[in-house]
Amino acid sequence: MQTVWIGAGVAAVVVLLLLLVLLRRRSSDASESKRAHEAAQERDPPVELGETYEFGITEFTDHHSGDRVAVGRVEGFVLFTEDVPDAVSKGDVIRSKVLSFNQGRTSADATFVEQA
Known part of the structure; x- marks a missing residue:
């Protein structure tokens, strides 16, 4: 019975670690998108009106x-x-x-x- 509890505990830790990795990846993607958007706001457009x-x-x-x-x-x-x-x-x-x-x-x- 003790082996079952240890296995369940290990599985729970693995699931929590996977969730943390996924959450960090999403926030990293959002941060990268925000940085790209801010950089785009600072540069002149590479196109001209009427062209x-x-x-x-x-x-x-x-x-x-x-x-x-x-x-x-x-x-x-x-x-x-x-x-x-x-x-x-x-x-x-x-x-x-x-x-x-x-x-x-x-x-x-x-x-x-x-x-x-």
Whole structure:
């Protein structure tokens, strides 16, 4: 009977240690994301208003308007591109014209020009 209690105690300690590792990893990921966001706020955007850029679509989302918007990056800078045809999919390369920056200049809104 004593062996069962020792085994249960060891198992409980292992579970607690695993939970601690998972919690630390999540907080580390959140800290890294926050540092990247702060660094993005401090640098000038690598895109210019009115210019056209080519990039791959990483995902689709319902940005501000509720319409389907393509998300992609130019030198790590996020572009939200509207008016993307339904035939365009995640992973496709497109060209978009930058229309405006968000308030912190950490991302920009763009409009679809063509599929590359």
